[in-house]
Amino acid sequence: MAIEHADVLRAAHLARVGLSEDEATGYVDDLSRILEMVDQLQAVDTQGITPLAHPLDATQRLRPDEVTERSQRDRFQACAPATEDGLYLVPRVVE
Amino acid sequence: MMQWETVIGLEVHVQLATQSKIFSGASTAFGAEPNTQACAVDLGMPGVLPVLNENAVAMAVKFGLAVDAEIPETSLFERKNYFYPDLPKGYQTSQMAQPIVGPGQVEITLDDGSTRSVRIHHAHLEEDAGKSLHEDYHGMTGIDLNRAGTPLLEIVSEPDMRSAKEAVAYIKALHAIVTYLGISDGNMAEGSMRCDVNVSVRPKGQAAFGTRAEIKNVNSFRFVEKAIAFEVERQIELIDDGGQVVQETRLFDPERDETRGMRTKEEANDYRYFPCPDLLPVMLDGAYVDHQRALMPxxxxxxxxxxxxxxxxxxxxxxxxxxxxxxxxxxxxxxxxxxxxxxxxxxxxxxxxxxxxxxxxxxxxxxxxxxxxxxxxxxxxxxxxxxxxxxxxxxxxxxxxxxxxxxxxxxxGLKQVTDTGAIEGMIDQVIADSPVQVAQYREADEAKRGKMIGYFVGQVMKASRGTANPQQVNSLLKQKLDQA
Known part of the structure; x- marks a missing residue:
């Protein structure tokens, strides 16, 4: 399966990754090669096999419903670009 | 004139009443100072790992059992990817392909007392996002992540409802179930139950569904009814005028009592769901489910x-x-x-x-x-x-x-006097004090006497300061007055 230039730009946009036109062209080749490998995998007959959700043969451990965390707001906000009144400030979001 | 049928399906988000978050040990208490209950896991700091809250799982299972749903042995968490400032990880941990609660049904009761069944498509566990405060912070938006990671159970119905009243009855039934089970406080004003409503119309008798609009965040029983009523009217008018309903997300504005289209995005949402590598499959065996069943009220x-x-x-x-x-x-x-x-x-x-x-x-x-x-x-x-x-x-x-x-x-001194002697004493006094009324009563025929006796009952009750037993007064009076 080949990937087109527009697909790369769309994937980059969805991931909010900025790409120049040249970089995008490079990724068309790289990603196409990865998808070729995926095509090989697709050729395997998987009829009747349950999709594997996780490679580990283990199940989710559950945690007791207890509050174990204390507020560390000052520490977390020390690395935030802007805060006020305990809030993180971000560029205006308009709905 | 064309007869229209309304088709409604609901997605109800129920905030689960756990002490701590779904994947972290931060508190879920309402009303705390901003960001004091958002820990490293909730903030999506590098290197952290989510660990699932056993109580959130138990609550979801109890809900499933309450709606006669199948509880699959395996359920999976997936990532729903989108960017928004109140979603620090860049994805919401949710479930899609294998939710914790399978198909079930809820019995709803309508105003006339009749009941019917609404099918549940599935219910899944997910985490809530934070809150954006759009007041002006020097042209910026404030973000409070206390709510991020709060456990939600999203209950998705089949499009089984045919009127706003049925939709309200359904939400009320869900509200009763979750509050009975104690898995949510059900407080709609505080956002513990939030509702997205899918509405479409079709000509009566047509089997295919019409195009639906999704109305977001309808947060009271009354608003559900109003939002649906407005939306149905809007869609029918649109079609009658030769237009077409477009599939879109709309917001209900309770102040203007209308729904409005949200700015349509040029591209459809592409959430790129995939299994969350940080969370293993959740396995629930029959013994676990039976144990939860035994704990249900x-x-x-x-x-x-x-x-x-x-x-x-x-x-x-x-x-x-x-x-x-x-x-x-x-x-x-x-x-x-x-x-x-x-x-x-x-x-x-x-x-x-x-x-x-x-x-x-x-x-x-x-x-x-x-x-x-x-x-x-x-x-x-x-x-x-x-x-x-x-x-x-x-x-x-x-x-x-x-x-x-x-x-x-x-x-x-409200004790009723039931002592016949005491009541008789009072009656004798009233009869003695009311010679005119007694004479009138005795001259009257049976039909009129019934009415006239009220005067004497009133006098006796007054004399007893309301403590005489009125039935007793009535029958004793009748005896005495009719005697002579």
């Missing part, structure tokens, strides 16, 4: 049937009393004290509810306890006080005058 529909069939209440009374767990428990406590279900039901739905409504109180906040009300009803049933005096006693209990009905009856 009696559910609203079971209670309603028991009130009707075992306690002999009317379908209406049973429905009202079973509608909330607090009300049902209060009623049963009153019934246990006074020993009479019908009387208990009358008082809870009558005097008590009227007072609660007047003062805008919930039953949990009632100044009159179930024990006090039960004690009062006992005194009516054993003829210690008249029904009229009982209302006085109730009001006195409500106002906190004393701890028990007996104390108020004693203090106010």
């Amino acid at each position: 009696e559910l609203p529909s079971e209670k309603r049937h028991r009130f009707e069939n075992q306690l002999g209440l009317s379908a209406y009374d049973a429905g009202v009393l079973a509608s909330s767990r607090a009300m049902a428990e209060y009623f049963e406590a009153v019934k246990d004290v006074c020993g009479d279900a019908k009387q208990a039901a009358n008082w809870v739905q009558g005097e008590l509810s009227a007072n609660l409504n007047r003062e805008n109180l919930e039953i949990d906040d009632s100044p009159v306890t179930a024990g006090q009300l039960g004690g009062l009803i006992q005194r009516v049933m054993d003829d210690t006080i008249s029904g009229k005096a009982a209302k006085q006693v109730f009001q006195a209990l409500w106002d906190g005058e004393a701890d028990s009905a007996d104390a108020i009856i004693e203090a106010r």
Whole structure:
């Protein structure tokens, strides 16, 4: 399966990754090669096999419903670009 | 004119009443200072790992059992990817392909008392996002992540509802179930239950569904009804005018009582769901599910049937009393004290509810306890006080005058006089004092006497300061007046 230039730009946009036109062209080749490998995998007959959700043969451990965390707001906000009144400030979001 | 049918499906987000978040040990308490309950896991700091809250799982399973749903042995968490500042990780951990609760059904009760079933497509666990505060912070938006990671159960119905009233009945049924189970406080005003409504219309008799619009964040029973009514009208007008309904997300504006299209994005949402590598499959075996089943309280529909069939209440009374767990428990406590279900039901739905409504109180906040009300009803049933005096006693209990009905009856001297001798004495006095009325009564025919006796009853009751038993007064008076 080949990937087109527009697909790369769309994937980059969805991931909010900025790409120049040249970089995008490079990724068309790289990603196409990865998808070729995926095509090989697709050729395997998987009829009747349950999709594997996780490679580990283990199940989710559950945690007791207890509050174990204390507020560390000052520490977390020390690395935030802007805060006020305990809030993180971000560029205006308009709905 | 074309007959239209409305088709409604609902997605209801229920905030689960856990102490801690779904994947972290941060508190979920409402109303804390901003960002004091957002820990490294909730913030999506590098290197952290989510660990699933066992109580969130137990709550979801109980809900599933309450709606007769299948609880699959394996369920999976997936990532729903999108960017928004109140979603720090860049994805919401949710479930799609293998949710924790499979197909089920909910019994809804309509205003006329009839019931019908609404199918549940599935219910899944997910985490809530934070809150964006759009007030002006120097042209920026403030973000509070306390709510990020709060467990939600999203309950998705089949498009089985055909009117706004059915949709409201469905939400009320869900509300009753989650509050009975104690898995949510169900407080819609605080956002503990949030509702997205899918609405479409189609010509009556057509099998295919029309194009639907999704109305987001409709957060009260009343708004659900209003938003649907507006949306149905809008879609029918649009089609009648030769237009077409477009599939879109709309917002309900309760102030203007209308729905509005949200800015349509040029591209459709592409959430790129994939299994969350940080969370392993959740396995629930039959023993676990049975254990949760054993912990479940009696559910609203079971209670309603028991009130009707075992306690002999009317379908209406049973429905009202079973509608909330607090009300049902209060009623049963009153019934246990006074020993009479019908009387208990009358008082809870009558005097008590009227007072609660007047003062805008919930039953949990009632100044009159179930024990006090039960004690009062006992005194009516054993003829210690008249029904009229009982209302006085109730009001006195409500106002906190004393701890028990007996104390108020004693203090106010409301005890009914049932001693025949004492009543006869009062009657003789009234007869002696009212020669004119007695003469008129005795001249009148039987048909008129019934009415005329009221005067004498009133006089005797007055003389007894309301404490004489009115039935007794009536029959003794009749004997004496008819005698001569």
